[in-house]
Each structure stands twice: as C-alpha cells, then as structure tokens.
Amino acid sequence: MNDCCQPMQYPSDALTAMATRGQRLRHCIFTAVAMFGPLAGCSTLTSWNKADRDYDATKRAIGGQYGDGIFRPEGKTAEEGSSVKLLNRFGLTSKSRKDIEAARKAYDEGNQAFAAAKELTGRQRRDAFLAAATHYKKAAQNWQSSQLEQDALLMQAECQFFAEDYYRAEHTYAKLVKEYPRNPYLDQIDARRFEIADYWLKYNAADPKPFVVVNFTDNKRPWNDTAGHGKRVLENLRLDNPIGKVSDDATMRLATNYFEKEDYESAAATFGELRMTYPDSPHQFKAQYLELQSLLLSYMGPEYSDSPLIEADKRAKAIVRLFPQEANERQLELREAMVKINYLMAERQWRSAEYRFLQGENRSARMYLQQLLDDYPDTPFAEQAREKLAELNGKPDRPPQRFTPLIKLLRADADDRTWSKPDVEATQ
Numbered sequence: 001m002n003d004c005c006q007p008m009q010y011p012s013d014a015l016t017a018m019a020t021r022g023q024r025l026r027h028c029i030f031t032a033v034a035m036f037g038p039l040a041g042c043s044t045l046t047s048w049n050k051a052d053r054d055y056d057a058t059k060r061a062i063g064g065q066y067g068d069g070i071f072r073p074e075g076k077t078a079e080e081g082s083s084v085k086l087l088n089r090f091g092l093t094s095k096s097r098k099d100i101e102a103a104r105k106a107y108d109e110g111n112q113a114f115a116a117a118k119e120l121t122g123r124q125r126r127d128a129f130l131a132a133a134t135h136y137k138k139a140a141q142n143w144q145s146s147q148l149e150q151d152a153l154l155m156q157a158e159c160q161f162f163a164e165d166y167y168r169a170e171h172t173y174a175k176l177v178k179e180y181p182r183n184p185y186l187d188q189i190d191a192r193r194f195e196i197a198d199y200w201l202k203y204n205a206a207d208p209k210p211f212v213v214v215n216f217t218d219n220k221r222p223w224n225d226t227a228g229h230g231k232r233v234l235e236n237l238r239l240d241n242p243i244g245k246v247s248d249d250a251t252m253r254l255a256t257n258y259f260e261k262e263d264y265e266s267a268a269a270t271f272g273e274l275r276m277t278y279p280d281s282p283h284q285f286k287a288q289y290l291e292l293q294s295l296l297l298s299y300m301g302p303e304y305s306d307s308p309l310i311e312a313d314k315r316a317k318a319i320v321r322l323f324p325q326e327a328n329e330r331q332l333e334l335r336e337a338m339v340k341i342n343y344l345m346a347e348r349q350w351r352s353a354e355y356r357f358l359q360g361e362n363r364s365a366r367m368y369l370q371q372l373l374d375d376y377p378d379t380p381f382a383e384q385a386r387e388k389l390a391e392l393n394g395k396p397d398r399p400p401q402r403f404t405p406l407i408k409l410l411r412a413d414a415d416d417r418t419w420s421k422p423d424v425e426a427t428q
Contacts, residue, residue, distance in 0.1 A: 075179045078145040103143035107152055110135030114159060126163045133159035150176065150183050157192070165219045166196045170233055177240045190244045193237050194253070200230035201257050231257065248274060248281035255287065259294060268294035268308070285326045288319050292337055299344065302351045309348075313341050346376035350384065357388065363397035 110132050117128030133156045140152035153176040160169035173189045183189075199220070204227035209215075211225050222229045234254045238247050255270035271291035274283060281287070295312035316338050320327045327334055353368035369385040369392075376382060 106139035
C-alpha cells in the first residue's frame, strides 16, 4: 500500500503561471499584514506565514516534489482543514493523529486476526471478529485522512458485520461514507447497509415491539425502534449514494414497507420517486403497479381531493402503454383498477350534482349531471343522472330570491357575471 497518492503531472508552463499567481498572492498577503498586523496582533502574522508554507507544500506536491513526511490528505476532515486548524489554535478540537508505523502495525495485526477468525465457529468466531475490529479501529485512529484509514474503517465494519453486531457495523459504515463520500467501496458498503436495514424491517414485521421496549441482549438489533432504524438506514443509503447499485432497491424496499404498514400516501410518494429517479430500474413495473394500488387505497372519499384518482388514472394508462407484456399478465387487476377509478369519479360527479340540486342551483346541477353522462355512461350513476335530469326539466335555473329589498338596498342586484346569465341570442 502506497504512503500517498501519486501526484498529478502538469505542463511546465502551467506550473510557471501558478508560481506567478502565488508570488502575487504572497505580495498581497504581506501587504495586508503590514497594514493591519499591528491591529490584529502577532497571531494574525503567524497564521498568514503558516498559510504561506501550506501553499508552498501544495505547489511542490502538484509539481511532483514531495518532501519527507508530506502526504496528500484525503477525506472531509482534510478538505475542511483551514477551519479545523483555526479551532485547534483555541483548543476547541483535537488534532489529527498521524503515527504511520503504529497504524500499519495495527492494520497488519487486524489482518492476521481477521484471517484467524474466519476459521472459527460459534461464539469464538464472533469474539475473534470483534477483536480484529479493535485492531482496525486503532489503525484508523493512528493515521487519519489517509487511504489506510479508509481501508481500516471498512475492515472494522466488516468484522462487526461478520460478528453479527449489526448496529455498530452500520454505524461504522456510515462513518466511513460520511468522512469519505467518494471512497471506492461504496457499492460494497451499500449492499451491507441494505442487508442490515432489510433484516431489521423483517424482524420487526415478524415480532413488532413498542418504541419504549429496550433491547439489552441482542447485538443484531438496535436498542429500540428496530423498524425506525431500518427505515433510517434506507433513507441515508439513498442520500449518501443516490446513483449506487442498490439505491433503487433501497427505495423499493422503503416503499413496500410503507405499503405493508398501510401508510399508502407515503408508499405512493416513494413508489413515484423510484419511477422518476430510476427509469432503468428492474423494479419499474412492480413499482408503478403498486403505486397505482397505493393511490387508490389512499383516496379518502368524495368529500376530499380527487388528486389520487387523477394520478391513478394516469398510472393505469401508462402501465398499459409502457409494459404491454406485464399488463397482459395483470389485465384482470388493471381492469378492476380502471373500473374502480371510473366508479369513484362518477360518484364525485353525482355528489356534486346532488349538492347543487339541494341548494336549488338547478343549472349547475344539470351541468354536473350531463358531464357524468358524457364521461361515465357505463357506471351505475348514469341511470340516476338521467332520472334527475328529467326531474329538473322545467325548473328555474336559480333558487327564488327571498331578500329582494335587502339586495336593492345594498345594490347587489346588478350581476356582471356574464357566464351566469343565459345566452340572449340563443333564446331568441
């Protein structure tokens, strides 16, 4: 394993231009220090001098001129180095450790313990993997912001995973991803985290426990709220690596969990997210079909919004168009869904017409009834609409006005709403 990354090679003229910009930068820095140094104190001058040394070290690294003990740092901690160093000066954060020999020694000891643990069984195997995880943890702590720390954190999490200490394993995997978001092990980490989350969700489905029940004996599960931790891991997995190999699997698993828990509104939203975010996913047909079912089950009745029905109608038509083979296999279920959508939409039209009729707004009632006959002629409400239209024949469009003096007093008798008035030309 190399001590540092190989430096990138740049053309000599590019290095010359960078050096010229560096000289200008140093000139500006020293001019500012000369002007404002007495006001800020000696610490300001020291800080700028250190920044100047860091700049020189970085320039030498780009040019391929590494000195002894100079390494290219990695990870979020290294990227945020300027703020960390500023806090270190006030003693607010601990300094990064870099004992390379101790880190390598601990890593080698971890490898030996890991190889020995694979040959054991039962309780001895678990204890041996946990002992190996301790060596890897020590290696990571002794050389922070390095490739070795990435490897050590991964192996520490793997040891905890094989020891079936799933909660600590997931915590270590998450720590590695947080510190090194672009590490080369993302697919492997995602697969492990998905297995852990799936296990927690299945365990809770088989043996649900209240939130207040605390787990003290089983290292495979968190202390409490096993299902909540499982959903949290799936959510974090999708956020940490949205284009990973198992990101669509995590989204599908989270959506099906919502569906199983009868949280149909969240299930429909998550299935829709998979449909839009992962168009090439093998889960597309199943996700859209379950989204259709979730939308129908989330519909609360004619007194509430018709958005679930409108979206369900779009999904049903899209499934038939995009997945002809799968739709043919599920044609009975899809036909039932379409019939249900038409029935529920016709029910909404009927309720609206009935309300207008009871208010005496006969013209509006006729409009809703006629629209019902035009759009949903095969529903049971169509015959009732015909009967109601016959009943409304000859009745006034508006209810009688019983407060005429008050309306004249308030001058509210002038109605400028042209759409509410009969068409004069049509009546002549």
